[in-house]
Amino acid sequence: MDNSRRIRKVVIAGGGTAGWLAGCALSHQFGDQLEITLVESELIGTVGVGESTVPPIRAFHHFLNIDEQEFLRAVAGTFKLSISFENWRRHGERYIHPFGMTGQNTLVCHFHHYWLDSLRRGMKSELGDYCLETVASRDDRFALGTQPQVNYAYHFDAGLYARFLRARAEKQGLVRIEGKIQQVHQDSHSGDVTALTLEDGQRIEGDLFIDCTGFRGLLTEQTLHTGYEDWNQWLPSDRAVAVQTESVGPPVPYTRAIAHEAGWRWHIALQHRVGCGLVFSSRHMSDDEARAKLLRDVGAPAIKEPWLVPFRSGRRLKAWNHNVIALGLASGFIEPLESTSIHLTISAVVRLLQLFPSNGGEESLRALYNEVSQKEMEHVRDFIILHYHATQRDEPMWKAAREMELPESLAIRLRAWRERAHAWQGTDELFRVDSWTHVLLGQGITPGAPHPLAGALSDADLSRLLTAVRQPIDRAVAQMPSQQGFIDRYCKAPPEVWGARRPMATA
DSSP states (O other): OOGGGOOOEEEEEOOHHHHHHHHHHHHHHHGGGSEEEEEEOTTSOOOOOOOBOOTTHHHHHHHTTOOHHHHHHHHTOEEEOEEEEESSSSTTOEEEEESSOOSOOOSSOOHHHHHHHHHHTTOOOOGGGGOHHHHHHHTTBOOSSOSSOOOOEEEOOHHHHHHHHHHHHHHTTOEEEEOOEEEEEEOTTTOOEEEEEETTSOEEEOSEEEEOOGGGOTTTTTTTOOOEEEOTTTOOOOEEEEEEEOOOSOOOSEEEEEEETTEEEEEEEOSSOEEEEEEEOTTTSOHHHHHHHHHHHSOSOBSSOOEEEEOOOEEESOSEETTEEEOGGGGEEOOGGGOOHHHHHHHHHHHHHHTOOSSSOOHHHHHHHHHHHHHHHHHHHHHHHHHHHSOOOOSHHHHHHHHSOOOHHHHHHHHHHHHHOOOOOOTTOSSOHHHHHHHHHHTTOOOOOOOGGGGGSOHHHHHHHHHHHHHHHHHHHHTOOBHHHHHHHHTOOOHHHHOOOOOOOOO
16 A cells, blocks of 8 residues: 555534534544544534434444433433324324334244234234334333333434534544635646635645535535435425424423424424424425414424525435545435434444545445445435325325325335335345334325235234233333433433523514
C-alpha cells in the first residue's frame, strides 16, 4: 500500500444528528489513527424533528459504550415499544405495529400461519395478543428484565441527542470548527474534493469528506452533481409542519401516527414535552391549512412556533461519490412514517466503518457501499408505500395511492401474501416478518390460506400452543409499571436538562 496516499484526515461537513453520529462513531473506533474535523455553523438550523427511533439503535449505543441511563437522562428520553396507526385503513380504526417477536416460529412456518388457522377453526383472538410489546402498549406499560424480554427503541429530543454525541466525540479527539462553508475545492484531475473554505477564510483540507449538510447536499449534489431519484410517484407526502407542545399527560410507550385527509400526523411524547407534526401532500393541502390543522389537533399549548419542512422522498444516485460519503438527509430521505431516518444514518455509518478505505481509491468498496445502500433504502421505501396503498379511505390523495402502480418488489410481496399468507425478511432487511404481517393485516390486506403445516395440529394442540404463548405475556405485562413510573425510577431527566416549559405567547 502507498502510505503517502493513506487516509489521515476526515472532514465532516455539517452537524446535526447525522454529523455527530458519524463523528462519535469515527472518533470512537479510530481514535488517534485519524484526524477528524467537523464543520458546522450555529447560524444554520437543523430539521430537528428526528425524535423517534427503531430498536437497532440500542446495539449501536452498545458499540459506542453508551450507558443507557446516562443517555436517557441527557436527552429527556422515553421508551418506544411500537407505532400506533390510527385512521389508516378507515377513519376510527387502529392497529399496532410492535417491535417484538410475535408467537413462536418454526424453521419453515411462522407463527401467524398457526394463528390464521386458529381463526379458521373458530378460535377468537388478535395477533397482537401473542406479542409482549403490543399488549404492553395497549396498557401504556414498560419495564426491563421481563420474561419474555422486551424489544424497544427510544423517543428523545434530537437537539439534546446531538449535544450528547458532540460531548463524547470531542472527548475522543474530534475537533469542531464553527463556521459557514463558502467554497468547496476539487482536484482538477480526479474531481475529488480536496478542501473546504469557510466564510472567515479558513481552509480545511481532507482526504475523505462526509456530507451532512442536509437536503441541500452541498458536497454530494451542489459540487459533485450526483443526481437524485425521486419517489414522489409512490410516496405522495412532500411537506411537514412541526411543532412542540406541553405535555398534558404521561408519555405513552409508542409513536402515534394518525392519518388525515391529505397525509398523517405524528405524536411523540418525551419526558418534558411532546413533538408533533403534520405530514401532507402539497397537492392536496396548503401550508396554511396544514399549520392550522396541526395546531387545532395537537390538543396542547405550543411552546414554540411551528416550522415548515419541505422534503422529497428519494435517494442520491450514489451514496458514496468520489471521496464524499453522503449521510442523513444529504443521502436521501424517506418520509418519517416508520421512524427510519436515524436508523438509516446509523446503518450507513456502520457500513462506512466496515468498508473504510485505506487510500480512497478502492472502487470495489464504493460500489459495494452504494449497492447495499440502494437496496436498504428501497426495502424501507416499499414498506412505507404499503401504508399508503393499502387503504379504504376515499379522499383524493388516498384514492390515488390505492390505484397507483407499485414497484415490482412490493407487488411480489403483496401477491405472496394474498395467495398464501406468505411474508418474508431478507438477510439485511430492517423490517422483519412480524412487521410485515402486522401492517399487512392492520391495513386490511386479506391473506390467503395459511401454510399447510399449520393444519397438521389438532384443535387441542393448537389451543395449547396459543395458550403457552399468551400466558407468559399476560403475566409479564400485569407486573409492569406504567412507563411514567418506570422512567421516574430509572432515567428521569434532571430539570437542568430541559428547564421549565411555558406555553408559546400568542398575539
